[in-house]
Amino acid sequence: MNDIGSSTNSEVTLALTGVSKVFPGVVALDKVDFSLHSHEIVGLVGENGAGKSTLMKIMIGVSQPDEGTISRDGILISPKDPSDAIRHGIGMVFQEGTLVPNLSIMRNLFLCHEPGFQKLGFLSRRAMREAASRLMEEVKVSADVETSISDVSPAERQMVEIARLLWLSRLYGQKHPVLILDEPTTVLNDGERTILFDILRNIKKEASVILISHRLQEIVENTDRIVVLKDGKNVTELPSANARISEIEQLMVGHTFSADRYREDEQTPAGAEEVLRVENLGRRGAFEPISFVIRKGEIVSLVGLVGSGKEEVCRCINGLENADTGAVFLKGKKLLMGSPNGAVRAGVGHIPIDRRNDGLALGMSVAENVNLLVMNRLKVWGFVSPPRERKNAKVWVEECRIKTPSLGTMCANLSGGNQQKTVIAKWLSSKVSLLILDHPTRGVDVGAKEEIFRLIRKLAREGIAMLIMSDTLEEDIGLSNRMLIMKDGRFVKEMACPPGKKPGPRDIIDAIV
Amino acid sequence: MTEKKTAVAGEGPGTAAARRGRLRIPTLSYAVALLFLVGLVFSLGNGNFITGYNLSTIISYAVLLLLVGLGQMCAILVGGIDLSVGGVMSFVSVSFVIVVQVIGYWAYPLFILVGILVGYLNGILLTRIRIPSFIATLGTGGIFMSLAMIVAPVPVNVPTPKWGYLDIFNGTFLGISNVIFIGLLVFLLYFAILRFTAVGRNIYYVGSNIKMSWMSGINIARTRNFAFILSGTGAALAGIMVSAVQYGCNPYVGSSYILPSIAAVVVGGTALTGGTGGAFNTLFGALIMSVLQNGMNVVGVDQYFQQSILGMMIIVSVALTFDRSKTPVIK
Amino acid sequence: AGQGEGNTAGTTLVTSIRGLDNPYHANYAVGAKALGELLKLPVDVLSTEGNSQKGISDVRAEVAKTGGNMVLSIDPNQAPDVVPIAKILEDAKVYWVNWWNKPDDVKVTTYKYWVANITFDSVGTGYFNATQLFKAFKTPGKGKIIALQGQLANNAAVGRFQGLQKALKENPDVELVQWEAGDWDRTKGYNLTKSMLVAHPDIDGIWSANDEMAMGALQALKEKGLDGKIPLTGTDGIPEIFDAIKAGYVTSTVMQDAKYQSQLGLSMALAAKSGKLNVASMPANHRSFMIPGTQVTRENVDKVVNEFIKNTPKYDLSDFFSRWVAEAP
Amino acid sequence: MTLEGGARKSVMVANGNVSGPLARAWRGLQKTGVAGQIVCLVIVMSIFAIGTRGKYLSWDNLQVILSLAGIPAILAIGVHQTIVLGGIDLSVEGVAGMCIVFVGLLLKNKLNTNDVGLWIVPVVMGAGGIAGFLNGLVITRLRIPSFISTLGLSWILAGIAVYINKATTVPLLDTQIQGIVNGSFLGIPFIALIALGLALLMQTVQDKTRFGGYVYAIGGDEQLAQQAGVRVNRIKIMVFVIAGVFYGLTALALCTQLGSAHPRTGSNILFPAITAVAVGGVALTGGIGGAKNAALGALIVTALNEGLVLMSVSPYVQQAVNGIVLIAAVALTIDRRKLGFIK
Ligand SMILES: Nc1ncnc2c1ncn2[C@@H]1O[C@H](COP(=O)(O)OP(=O)(O)OP(=O)(O)O)[C@@H](O)[C@H]1O
Ligand SMILES: Nc1ncnc2c1ncn2[C@@H]1O[C@H](COP(=O)(O)OP(=O)(O)OP(=O)(O)O)[C@@H](O)[C@H]1O
Ligand SMILES: [Mg+2]
Numbered sequence A: 001m002n003d004i005g006s007s008t009n010s011e012v013t014l015a016l017t018g019v020s021k022v023f024p025g026v027v028a029l030d031k032v033d034f035s036l037h038s039h040e041i042v043g044l045v046g047e048n049g050a051g052k053s054t055l056m057k058i059m060i061g062v063s064q065p066d067e068g069t070i071s072r073d074g075i076l077i078s079p080k081d082p083s084d085a086i087r088h089g090i091g092m093v094f095q096e097g098t099l100v101p102n103l104s105i106m107r108n109l110f111l112c113h114e115p116g117f118q119k120l121g122f123l124s125r126r127a128m129r130e131a132a133s134r135l136m137e138e139v140k141v142s143a144d145v146e147t148s149i150s151d152v153s154p155a156e157r158q159m160v161e162i163a164r165l166l167w168l169s170r171l172y173g174q175k176h177p178v179l180i181l182d183e184p185t186t187v188l189n190d191g192e193r194t195i196l197f198d199i200l201r202n203i204k205k206e207a208s209v210i211l212i213s214h215r216l217q218e219i220v221e222n223t224d225r226i227v228v229l230k231d232g233k234n235v236t237e238l239p240s241a242n243a244r245i246s247e248i249e250q251l252m253v254g255h256t257f258s259a260d261r262y263r264e265d266e267q268t269p270a271g272a273e274e275v276l277r278v279e280n281l282g283r284r285g286a287f288e289p290i291s292f293v294i295r296k297g298e299i300v301s302l303v304g305l306v307g308s309g310k311e312e313v314c315r316c317i318n319g320l321e322n323a324d325t326g327a328v329f330l331k332g333k334k335l336l337m338g339s340p341n342g343a344v345r346a347g348v349g350h351i352p353i354d355r356r357n358d359g360l361a362l363g364m365s366v367a368e369n370v371n372l373l374v375m376n377r378l379k380v381w382g383f384v385s386p387p388r389e390r391k392n393a394k395v396w397v398e399e400c401r402i403k404t405p406s407l408g409t410m411c412a413n414l415s416g417g418n419q420q421k422t423v424i425a426k427w428l429s430s431k432v433s434l435l436i437l438d439h440p441t442r443g444v445d446v447g448a449k450e451e452i453f454r455l456i457r458k459l460a461r462e463g464i465a466m467l468i469m470s471d472t473l474e475e476d477i478g479l480s481n482r483m484l485i486m487k488d489g490r491f492v493k494e495m496a497c498p499p500g501k502k503p504g505p506r507d508i509i510d511a512i513v
Numbered sequence B: 001m002t003e004k005k006t007a008v009a010g011e012g013p014g015t016a017a018a019r020r021g022r023l024r025i026p027t028l029s030y031a032v033a034l035l036f037l038v039g040l041v042f043s044l045g046n047g048n049f050i051t052g053y054n055l056s057t058i059i060s061y062a063v064l065l066l067l068v069g070l071g072q073m074c075a076i077l078v079g080g081i082d083l084s085v086g087g088v089m090s091f092v093s094v095s096f097v098i099v100v101q102v103i104g105y106w107a108y109p110l111f112i113l114v115g116i117l118v119g120y121l122n123g124i125l126l127t128r129i130r131i132p133s134f135i136a137t138l139g140t141g142g143i144f145m146s147l148a149m150i151v152a153p154v155p156v157n158v159p160t161p162k163w164g165y166l167d168i169f170n171g172t173f174l175g176i177s178n179v180i181f182i183g184l185l186v187f188l189l190y191f192a193i194l195r196f197t198a199v200g201r202n203i204y205y206v207g208s209n210i211k212m213s214w215m216s217g218i219n220i221a222r223t224r225n226f227a228f229i230l231s232g233t234g235a236a237l238a239g240i241m242v243s244a245v246q247y248g249c250n251p252y253v254g255s256s257y258i259l260p261s262i263a264a265v266v267v268g269g270t271a272l273t274g275g276t277g278g279a280f281n282t283l284f285g286a287l288i289m290s291v292l293q294n295g296m297n298v299v300g301v302d303q304y305f306q307q308s309i310l311g312m313m314i315i316v317s318v319a320l321t322f323d324r325s326k327t328p329v330i331k
Numbered sequence C: 001a002g003q004g005e006g007n008t009a010g011t012t013l014v015t016s017i018r019g020l021d022n023p024y025h026a027n028y029a030v031g032a033k034a035l036g037e038l039l040k041l042p043v044d045v046l047s048t049e050g051n052s053q054k055g056i057s058d059v060r061a062e063v064a065k066t067g068g069n070m071v072l073s074i075d076p077n078q079a080p081d082v083v084p085i086a087k088i089l090e091d092a093k094v095y096w097v098n099w100w101n102k103p104d105d106v107k108v109t110t111y112k113y114w115v116a117n118i119t120f121d122s123v124g125t126g127y128f129n130a131t132q133l134f135k136a137f138k139t140p141g142k143g144k145i146i147a148l149q150g151q152l153a154n155n156a157a158v159g160r161f162q163g164l165q166k167a168l169k170e171n172p173d174v175e176l177v178q179w180e181a182g183d184w185d186r187t188k189g190y191n192l193t194k195s196m197l198v199a200h201p202d203i204d205g206i207w208s209a210n211d212e213m214a215m216g217a218l219q220a221l222k223e224k225g226l227d228g229k230i231p232l233t234g235t236d237g238i239p240e241i242f243d244a245i246k247a248g249y250v251t252s253t254v255m256q257d258a259k260y261q262s263q264l265g266l267s268m269a270l271a272a273k274s275g276k277l278n279v280a281s282m283p284a285n286h287r288s289f290m291i292p293g294t295q296v297t298r299e300n301v302d303k304v305v306n307e308f309i310k311n312t313p314k315y316d317l318s319d320f321f322s323r324w325v326a327e328a329p
Numbered sequence D: 001m002t003l004e005g006g007a008r009k010s011v012m013v014a015n016g017n018v019s020g021p022l023a024r025a026w027r028g029l030q031k032t033g034v035a036g037q038i039v040c041l042v043i044v045m046s047i048f049a050i051g052t053r054g055k056y057l058s059w060d061n062l063q064v065i066l067s068l069a070g071i072p073a074i075l076a077i078g079v080h081q082t083i084v085l086g087g088i089d090l091s092v093e094g095v096a097g098m099c100i101v102f103v104g105l106l107l108k109n110k111l112n113t114n115d116v117g118l119w120i121v122p123v124v125m126g127a128g129g130i131a132g133f134l135n136g137l138v139i140t141r142l143r144i145p146s147f148i149s150t151l152g153l154s155w156i157l158a159g160i161a162v163y164i165n166k167a168t169t170v171p172l173l174d175t176q177i178q179g180i181v182n183g184s185f186l187g188i189p190f191i192a193l194i195a196l197g198l199a200l201l202m203q204t205v206q207d208k209t210r211f212g213g214y215v216y217a218i219g220g221d222e223q224l225a226q227q228a229g230v231r232v233n234r235i236k237i238m239v240f241v242i243a244g245v246f247y248g249l250t251a252l253a254l255c256t257q258l259g260s261a262h263p264r265t266g267s268n269i270l271f272p273a274i275t276a277v278a279v280g281g282v283a284l285t286g287g288i289g290g291a292k293n294a295a296l297g298a299l300i301v302t303a304l305n306e307g308l309v310l311m312s313v314s315p316y317v318q319q320a321v322n323g324i325v326l327i328a329a330v331a332l333t334i335d336r337r338k339l340g341f342i343k
């Protein structure tokens, strides 16, 4: 912090050279080189599964590289774990957060690095409060530092994590702390996002930042340099100033945006029969009354920033939350509100965003997970029959091309992509009439992604109605027949996406922001 | 927490787990091996250990543990625990003794029903009033213990002329004690429910990831109630059996089964965190416990050391049978 | 099973008890071991740990171990246990003697190998202690008492309590102002007494169903400086109670001599096995009978301690019925 | 249907909106973290006060309650730490039994000539600590659930204790420690003051030391704690050691209070202790509640039992009343919002 301004952007503070990492079935990283200068913000972009997170995890010692070296201010280092990496001034804010829920903000900030606050073995609460409050000032968090993490918003948690990392790197006298943010903005609303970037610009005075995001707009606007990864390899890097998004997109995917990526040629027109009818459904504090219809075989994507209320709309449809006003009809039958059981029984499927925790029983076998919903259909004379179980599981494992050693393999041991496909298989097998896909391609590699698109198209052909929220606008545009755009809890605009005549991202972004 | 946790847990144990994953019930194999090992040791100690007579002794005692254990297992599988089995057993056994003299065979279905209701009560306390099962069942256990006292201020017994009603448990078939057949029957019942019915399967789903189960439309309330009903029923059956085989009983009978029932379940390889394990595990758990207790007498281990050795053995067996790959954190 | 009818070579002497952790039951084992040394016979001790099913199953285990060449003296965990045990031993042709607990309508005479059921007069015990207690009041036969009942629903406890109530009927001037269940446990006796002393500071005596609870109560009295002022009684004859009696804190106790019990029981069963005692021809009143406990008061306490506690007496086991007082149900 | 995020949020909102002096007072009480428990205690005490026409609140009775609550409180403070950690410790009775054997052997007594006097305190603390260390080792090294490892150790130690001590009850002649345990200061029983002191000490450790924080971190999420750099195994072992130390003290108090040592003196103290901890508002899922909860829980349970006796409620129903109150108290006091899906 003492040398603000004094150093030039030319000096490299962190450098990875020839880093490779192979996971069962996937080459996550292949001889990747990456360098970071002091006082700069680098944007790291790439498709889902390009290897961004893996690269970062290697920097902070969560996983070890199969080959390649990491050097910090010219010295070779090999972080064993995050608490080791932090001593080298390298810290990461995980998407899921690493704060202990039942501890206070204050305790979390200094967890495991408290000695400084000790007097005769006892921690001085005042000292901690002061330090904590000061840090919270910096990151513009108003909550009292003694409130427990379980009671603060995701955004605030992120700020707390950033503050923790800053404090730690100062604590260990790191001249050029490195701050890694993995898709930080996915959980933030507009206001929070602007605050975040203000803070990052401040931090830049004393630290360097690596920013991972799928929102190219914000990358271009808020970074100095953009590094593009593709399929675990370096593609290029370019200065953010006057970088064009379309150009970056092209670098990321390796080809200009052509319809085939989303199999638009296979897109089927919506059927006549209406499957889902939402009648001025509203939830106070989340979204204002909204009405829409989804027809047989129609893919509708719900577009909007986090905080636009689209998540809540879905949670109300599949019964995870109770709406205040309005009603939901499935094939004319009124849904029992606030009951997932009711929704499922009526035929509403839901692929949650957090598969590992909300979509799977990780301790149970692939077969058991695939069959969860259809137990009643696998019965012979009222008893679930093992042969039928195996058969059903086999069918869907093949249908969804799940790579697994055996049907009995524990889901915890499948790769992210295959876990993803397992969740999808589970719902497909249950013959739902409406499927809600919450970021269906989040965290899956390129191959798996193609599979998922193929499956989505197939489902549409079979007449299943789908409501999609995806990671990227391109995906929304590419997949859907129709887009419903939401903003600040209000339904703002509807857009048709017929094959061939799809709207461009720009048109929509205007509506969203 | 997700990605990070794979990275932390996933890479190391993950591979080991993958190898285990292929086995259908991995933990079971350990339990079986352990059972035979212990059995072997004892039969070397005294030839009479493996006489048919002693084996039937072992099994008859195991049956009792098995009945309570099967119930307890269901509560544990669904992610809870049932400390009321002791009180329920006591209450059922004494009331059964009194009632069977009046209404004869009807007492059997009646008290199985009582077990069901008690289990349902525990379920409701958990799912509706939302009290952790540990506390709820600790409380109801005390309540039923008191009821047992009130019902039977002195040990009660069935007068000889009415013994006929209890022959079901005391007769033999093909020279084998009925108790063993009854135990087998109940075992198969629980096995079938857990393995072949939707709600039985849901017990596993709920036990291993309750949030996912809820989001998948499983009626978690109904499932958990059902698990506790199975638990109450097991305790009730055990209570009935106790009274039947000794033509009477005292209101304390259940109190010595609370911890052993849990021990039997866990020794069999069922995880206290829920979701993994099953009827076979509990069967072998009960057998192991029974074999240890019987064998120590047959080979003449000094009374003074028996309890200590039993304690040592349950630690050893769990160290062997516990499948750590499925429970990243062990509490 | 049952090999060697009429011959007792290598017969194992088995005694089954509640547990080795309390002096009364531990003394069964002591007595049995003494007899075993005398007769050069192996001795096994089984303990139920308060679990009837364990007790029953352990008996079967023992039968398996000895191949049936054994005799048994048992203090069953609870009365109903004797039914399955009788069945097991009948099948195994093992002679045995039962102590304390038996459902009244289960008749010894219906069994060939159940030599005898011997018990103590619990009612009499409770009655004796009560009357001794009442005598010790400041104004004898007039006053208020509190009572510490044993484990609810335990036969002995119930019997002794009946004895107390009998005594109360006969002494209308004595009032039982409160009773609580102390589960035979010293700490509980202590806690309950402390609380009851608040509710009834003006009591003249404490009746306790056993010595352990009595000792707890005594401790509570000590704290209030009431030891010696408020008399109390126990039952069992644990070592400490005798000192308390000498010191004048405790008026009386009734001692059951467990060493004698196990030796008597085992000798009878052995005699039956060797044929010396013909079970079939025994009169019914010899198959189920009572023997008196030793009533201990300040007068005879030293004598008792010398005879039974300081040293294990050589009992005269030539006549099994020397202490016979009455037929039991 | 069972709980749901939305429902929980609305609960929070509800709490937030309440206003007015009463509500403010209530929120002030809530800051102590034991509001529910205090209310619980007040309810229990008022019921008995009425039931006994005030006698319950007489000074001698309050003295009795305090003197009876002391030991359970010390025990509860020991046990609750293992529960906060996310585990449980069933070894209480075995460990206590073992420590009591040491007391019987070393403290001034009728049966031998030993007399270590006050040194017995470190001895029992050490003995308990070692037992706790064994628990910790088994749990962290063999990696088996604390429920079983501690149950096993309990049986092992109980067996050994009875073997060493046989059936003899050792009459203690020591007056020093008994004077402390049974004595009182300004009419307030020492044992209660000791319990209070230990509660404050533990609470301070939990609030004001790194160790304390780490214990809660582990109780909250073991893997995250590990990630943040907490030495999970080490902390676990330490917690079980400390718990063991408390069992040692409990054992010493138990038998000096009675003036006699017998391994079974420590039996039947496990479930009452866990009950107290739960009533005090310590979540059995770990990470929530502290020493003050445990101590207060013990006080509530004791006040209840003492009241039942003072009101001479039939011994036959006392256990039932206990069960009902346990359920009611927890129903009133647990913060379900923090617990998520209740298990
Ligand atoms: N623990 C793991 N085990 C197996 N495969 C893994 C593991 N972690 C990541 N992978 C795979 O490695 C590849 C890179 O994953 P990574 O998370 O780095 O992608 P990413 O660029 O971060 O994707 P996203 O943009 O969705 O976060 C993916 O194919 C993923 O499936
Ligand atoms: N009340 C319930 N309790 C537990 N599990 C349930 C319940 N209702 C449905 N499930 C499970 O949820 C999944 C989807 O529900 P599904 O529509 O198959 O139930 P269903 O076949 O309509 O039930 P039923 O056979 O009672 O009509 C299945 O695994 C089913 O076993
Ligand atoms: Mg990523």
Ligand SMILES: [Mg+2]
Residues within 6 Å of the ligand: A376
């Ligand atoms: Mg159906």
